[in-house]
Amino acid sequence: MDEIQQNIDRLLHNQRNLLDIMPEMVLLVHGGSSVEYMNPSAINFFGDLRSLESPKGKNNNSKTAAMLFEIIKQSMEKNQTGTQQEINLNDTYLECVLAPFEGYKGDLLHWLFLRDITNAKSQGDNLSYINNSIESIIINEIKEIKDRDRVRQVLTKEKNYLKDHFNTHYEEGTMVGSSKPLRDLRHMVEQVASSDATILITGESGTGKELVANLIRESSDRSDKPFLKINCNTINDSLLESDLFGYEKGAFTGADTRRQGKFEVVDGGTIFLDEIGDISPRMQAALLRVLQDGEIIRVGGNVPIKVDVRIIAATNADLAAAVHEGTFRLDLFYRLNIINISIPPLRERKEDIVDLVSHFVRRYRKAFKKDITFLPKSIMTRLQEHDWPGNVRELENVIQRAVLMAKSNVITNNELFFDRQHEANVPPPAVSILDRLQGMSLRDMMSEVEKEILTNFLHKYNGNVALTAKKLGVGKTAFYDKLKRYNISPKELK
Numbered sequence: 001m002d003e004i005q006q007n008i009d010r011l012l013h014n015q016r017n018l019l020d021i022m023p024e025m026v027l028l029v030h031g032g033s034s035v036e037y038m039n040p041s042a043i044n045f046f047g048d049l050r051s052l053e054s055p056k057g058k059n060n061n062s063k064t065a066a067m068l069f070e071i072i073k074q075s076m077e078k079n080q081t082g083t084q085q086e087i088n089l090n091d092t093y094l095e096c097v098l099a100p101f102e103g104y105k106g107d108l109l110h111w112l113f114l115r116d117i118t119n120a121k122s123q124g125d126n127l128s129y130i131n132n133s134i135e136s137i138i139i140n141e142i143k144e145i146k147d148r149d150r151v152r153q154v155l156t157k158e159k160n161y162l163k164d165h166f167n168t169h170y171e172e173g174t175m176v177g178s179s180k181p182l183r184d185l186r187h188m189v190e191q192v193a194s195s196d197a198t199i200l201i202t203g204e205s206g207t208g209k210e211l212v213a214n215l216i217r218e219s220s221d222r223s224d225k226p227f228l229k230i231n232c233n234t235i236n237d238s239l240l241e242s243d244l245f246g247y248e249k250g251a252f253t254g255a256d257t258r259r260q261g262k263f264e265v266v267d268g269g270t271i272f273l274d275e276i277g278d279i280s281p282r283m284q285a286a287l288l289r290v291l292q293d294g295e296i297i298r299v300g301g302n303v304p305i306k307v308d309v310r311i312i313a314a315t316n317a318d319l320a321a322a323v324h325e326g327t328f329r330l331d332l333f334y335r336l337n338i339i340n341i342s343i344p345p346l347r348e349r350k351e352d353i354v355d356l357v358s359h360f361v362r363r364y365r366k367a368f369k370k371d372i373t374f375l376p377k378s379i380m381t382r383l384q385e386h387d388w389p390g391n392v393r394e395l396e397n398v399i400q401r402a403v404l405m406a407k408s409n410v411i412t413n414n415e416l417f418f419d420r421q422h423e424a425n426v427p428p429p430a431v432s433i434l435d436r437l438q439g440m441s442l443r444d445m446m447s448e449v450e451k452e453i454l455t456n457f458l459h460k461y462n463g464n465v466a467l468t469a470k471k472l473g474v475g476k477t478a479f480y481d482k483l484k485r486y487n488i489s490p491k492e493l494k
């Protein structure tokens with residue numbers, strides 16, 4: 001019997017020691033309502049819950065015991081015994097296994113094995129937070145790389161935008177543009193150049209009328225013969241007449257020798273008469289003679305002289321309207337208008353802007369020895385959106401300035417200034433004329449008023465001298481004299 005008792009004691013001792021050294025918390029609960037055993041880990045963690053008189057007490061240990069009993073009750077109800085559960089006890093996370101068994105005389109006993117997993121759990125949470133952060137950092141990084149790539153692609157595209165254009169061979173005097181109107185224009189120039197027919201080139205100011213005249217002459221059979229350009233607007237009538245047709249000795253004061261006019265000098269070649277809409281009726285008659293009969297009469301002479309000159313004329317005025325108003329001869333209009341080349345304004349062929357811009361960049365980077373290699377697409381868009389009241393000449397001016405002012409190899413918005421010419425043409429706000437004339441002599445006042453009237457009317461009639469002179473009831477020669485006296489340039493008043 002002693003031996004049996006000794007064995008029981010030994011087993012109990014070993015069992016107790018085993019439970020005592022376990023790092024996990026172990027509790028033995030009796031009947032689901034009192035704690036019969038706690039190992040040191042459990043006591044250390046919960047406090048001693050074994051001697052509590054009533055688990056419903058108010059101290060902390062009673063509350064903890066009540067919570068444990070509740071866990072046992074719910075596990076039994078949900079049949080979760082023997083499985084590992086995670087419970088939260090006052091913000092502490094515990095892993096718990098419940099093992100019910102039948103004790104002496106049928107007592108209901110529960111082993112509760114518990115492990116504190118709060119740290120492990122928060123490390124896990126941290127880890128998943130870090131994982132998430134790393135993931136979002138990587139996602140952001142990838143997005144940024146993609147964005148950078150997109151920007152790089154755009155920049156590469158932009159960089160290449162004018163590369164081909166910039167690298168193409170640059171030729172002075174070429175007519176640039178690939179829009180349908182420009183292609184038609186080029187075709188027409190090729191078709192009419194080789195004939196000797198008179199050509200009238202029409203189009204707004206700065207559209208390229210002179211350029212077209214040059215091309216016609218270059219492609220004609222007269223390309224190796226003299227080519228003279230006369231701007232009918234810049235010299236007065238009598239000078240223009242003697243300049244073109246020559247004069248006989250004694251024709252006017254100072255004509256002490258006979259002199260050949262340009263039509264004779266250029267014989268066999270071409271004459272370009274720019275601003276033809278501004279010539280006087282007398283000049284119109286003389287020109288009609290050249291066109292009809294192929295002859296001129298020198299000023300002060302009466303002998304017709306045969307000339308062989310091709311005439312290319314140009315105007316930005318509406319000659320048909322001038323005929324209608326009686327300031328331009330109908331027969332001369334017909335003679336000039338045998339072949340009409342009409343150049344559309346730039347705003348009607350905006351597709352040409354890219355070609356024109358690169359053409360002018362090439363022209364001016366060479367002239368100013370600048371190394372412009374890049375023109376951002378945003379700049380090109382701005383240029384394409386502009387209305388270009390001054391047409392190709394205005395575009396050329398804008399690019400010329402930009403190239404000159406560019407600080408690197410790129411043209412930026414800082415260098416882009418549009419002509420304000422059309423705004424400058426708006427008459428200044430009215431100031432009382434008498435205020436302005438105060439202190440002047442009557443003669444000076446009259447001159448000022450006359451100058452003001454001439455300027456205003458020329459502006460109103462788009463710089464058309466013949467029309468303005470007619471409207472003011474002044475002879476054209478007298479009108480030109482006045483313009484000279486007051487130093488007024490009709491061209492600047494268009």
Ligand SMILES: Nc1ncnc2c1ncn2[C@@H]1O[C@H](COP(=O)(O)OP(=O)(O)OP(=O)(O)O)[C@@H](O)[C@H]1O
Binds near residue numbers: 177204206316359
């Ligand atoms: N298609 C084009 N390609 C290249 N350069 C052009 C083109 N059109 C016009 N230009 C340039 O624009 C500028 C103005 O052209 P141009 O003097 O021929 O115009 P215009 O119509 O005769 O002007 P205006 O009415 O004032 O006499 C010139 O430098 C010319 O070389």
